[in-house]
Amino acid sequence: MxxxxxxxxxxxxxxxxxxxxxxxxxxxxxxxxxxxxxxxxxxxxxxxxxxxxxxxxxxxxxxxxxxEDLLRQVVAALRERRVGNALAAVAGSSSTLADRVRAAWESLRDEETQLRRVLDQAMGLAMYDPGRYAALGRGASQQYLPTLVRFCPADWPERRKLEVASMILAALRGFLVSLLIDDDFATAGVEALLRAVEREEAAP
CATH class of the missing domain: 1.10.10 (Arc Repressor Mutant, subunit A)
Incomplete structure (x- = not known):
């Protein structure tokens, strides 16, 4: 740059x-x-x-x-597009957390390749040069987590919502990277994540 x-x-x-x-x-x-x-x-x-x-x-x-300020705002705007696409997909899903996560994943999986590539580049910059670009990494969690927290059952304590949303976010990030290498691996991982989410939702 x-x-x-x-x-x-x-x-x-x-x-x-x-x-x-x-x-x-x-x-x-x-x-x-x-x-x-x-x-x-x-x-x-x-x-x-x-x-x-x-x-x-x-x-x-x-x-x-x-x-760097302009880059941060551009990446934030692109992430807003991703969040908007996921929310639109979830709007047509059922009310369970697992179904919402599945719909969000399908939106991520099917999004434009170039959008995914650009957002991957942003995370790469944050890892390669955290002194300059750490905000690009932190910004991702700050944008994505509130949406995933809202997917959680309304009667859950806030701490539980945050913990489960953080788990989901970390897993989905990994599966997005896996898509670049092996679709079957990512698909299997998502199914396991969804079963874990179903168990979490069924727990008292």
Whole structure:
């Protein structure tokens, strides 16, 4: 990634959160997110982002803190797409936790290959260079866990919801990686996870 414009230099103003400024920031972010969804994170930079948004890197520095801030927001926007797709799939499932997890998994399994690849790249950056990109890894759990917690039975204590949601998230992450290697392995693992979830839901 290009570090030449990693952070906003002195003299650049910041979008102060006015309605007009916020609308412009969202517009720029949407265009850049679409570019990353199509072309991935390789060679991501402010200048590439500016070309995708039809503006200049100086304009981006008015609305974002720099390359890493922009990257974090782009990845968050892509994860929101993933969460939205999963929620849409779950909306048509039955009320059991296992059925919700199955529907979410099917959404993840069938999502666009490029979306999965980009989000895998983001996690790879977090592992390869945690000093710079740890927020990309932490952000994943912060975005995904609340949705999985909501899948849990409403009468469960909050701690139990969090524990089970964390187990499900960790397992699904592993199965997504397994899809790149062996579909049958991932499918078998998901079935075992669903049985574990059914047992957990049946427990007092």
């Amino acid at each position: 290009d570090n030449a414009t990693d952070s906003g230099g002195a003299g650049y103003r910041r979008s102060a959160g006015s309605p007009r400024g916020e609308a412009r920031r969202r517009e720029l972010l949407a265009k850049i997110t679409d570019d990353v969804a199509e072309n991935g994170l390789v060679d991501f930079s402010l200048r590439r982002a500016a070309r995708a948004a039809g503006t200049t890197h100086k304009v981006l520095l008015y609305h974002f803190e720099g390359t």
